[in-house]
Amino acid sequence: MSLDQLDLLQIALRVVAAIVVFIIGRWLASRARTALRTTLSKTAVAPSMTRLLLLLVYYGILLITLISSLALIGFPITALLTASLIFVVILGIALQQSIANLAATIVFMLFQPFKLGELIKANNVLGTVKEIQFFSTVLVTGDNLEVTIPNAKIQGDTLWNYTRLGMLRIDFVFNVSYHTDIEQVKRVLLELLTSDPRVLTDPAPFIFVQTLGDDGMQIAARPWVKPGTPGLEHRIGGIEKEDVTGNISYAPANHELMTRVRARKVAAVAADIPPTAIRGDEAGDLLVVGWGSTYGSIAAAVDEVRARGKKVSQVHLRHLNPLPPNLSGVLRRFKHVLVPEMNMGQLLTILRATYLVDAVGLNKIQGQPFKVSEVAGKIMTMLEE
Numbered sequence: 442m443s444l445d446q447l448d449l450l451q452i453a454l455r456v457v458a459a460i461v462v463f464i465i466g467r468w469l470a471s472r473a474r475t476a477l478r479t480t481l482s483k484t485a486v487a488p489s490m491t492r493l494l495l496l497l498v499y500y501g502i503l504l505i506t507l508i509s510s511l512a513l514i515g516f517p518i519t520a521l522l523t524a525s526l527i528f529v530v531i532l533g534i535a536l537q538q539s540i541a542n543l544a545a546t547i548v549f550m551l552f553q554p555f556k557l558g559e560l561i562k563a564n565n566v567l568g569t570v571k572e573i574q575f576f577s578t579v580l581v582t583g584d585n586l587e588v589t590i591p592n593a594k595i596q597g598d599t600l601w602n603y604t605r606l607g608m609l610r611i612d613f614v615f616n617v618s619y620h621t622d623i624e625q626v627k628r629v630l631l632e633l634l635t636s637d638p639r640v641l642t643d644p645a646p647f648i649f650v651q652t653l654g655d656d657g658m659q660i661a662a663r664p665w666v667k668p669g670t671p672g673l674e675h676r677i678g679g680i681e682k683e684d685v686t687g688n689i690s691y692a693p694a695n696h697e698l699m700t701r702v703r704a705r706k707v708a709a710v711a712a713d714i715p716p717t718a719i720r721g722d723e724a725g726d727l728l729v730v731g732w733g734s735t736y737g738s739i740a741a742a743v744d745e746v747r748a749r750g751k752k753v754s755q756v757h758l759r760h761l762n763p764l765p766p767n768l769s770g771v772l773r774r775f776k777h778v779l780v781p782e783m784n785m786g787q788l789l790t791i792l793r794a795t796y797l798v799d800a801v802g803l804n805k806i807q808g809q810p811f812k813v814s815e816v817a818g819k820i821m822t823m824l825e826e
Contacts, residue, residue: 493547566590630662631648738781
């Protein structure tokens, strides 16, 4: 056998050995993947983490097999490793964002800050976790939108998990007047909450006075429920909702309906507004109506004019929308109405348009408060006309 024939035989044997090694390596990769899948199925490892580990094991063994096969043929191992390293560096630079997302996925799978089916708020999106992919997480929102968020953004932002602890607190706030029996309100609220089977008894509902305002107080009720309890779901967001269902809606007819509903709710607040208090006579020649920072100047001016024997009274409004329900009757018991304001006449416009009274404005826009003499002088001018 000649030297050339011997070289060809050696090359052929190396190729055959490389093919055998590759076949055996592929078989080992498949066997390792199957064995790892069986082992992981008996653990609590998330399905996404299972898929990731299976891919890493399978293609890792294939890569080692490929390098070994090429080395048997005669390729220099140092050159192969150098080329592989250069390829990995270039790939890492080109796919750095994807690598960051993949790294975040591995962190999620290891520490499990959220799981499939849990309700979370991530990257300002509230939804149920549908799928944790290699580079992103899929959430389904309350209005049935599927939102895909890169995992690196989730890792770099605050994550809210509403399901993990097994119960949530719901906060209700009720506005009541100071004339209301507070203890009775608390008893009624407690009876309503404890009789509802959806409300947990432990921890017990907590009811207390939360805020003391100028015209009433706020009573807070805080029951605890299990996440996902039917009938106690709520949607977070500023987008207009559909009537009854609460789903997000862009329908023109629904927009008109909800606008009118909100207007009726605001108008209904008037029932809880105390009657207009008159400082002075219940009826007379002139009524001075003010609001905000004009109270002191108006009160001093009214006292000064009343000391001269004039029938002048004062009303200082604390509610502008809606206005007190008895304001119309109060305005009509006086011959003249004066409205001093630190603007171009906002309240004056509202009173004239709403009650059709011939009110007169006294406006000052100088960045300084009214002088008592300014208000008193205007009152006397109107009385002498």
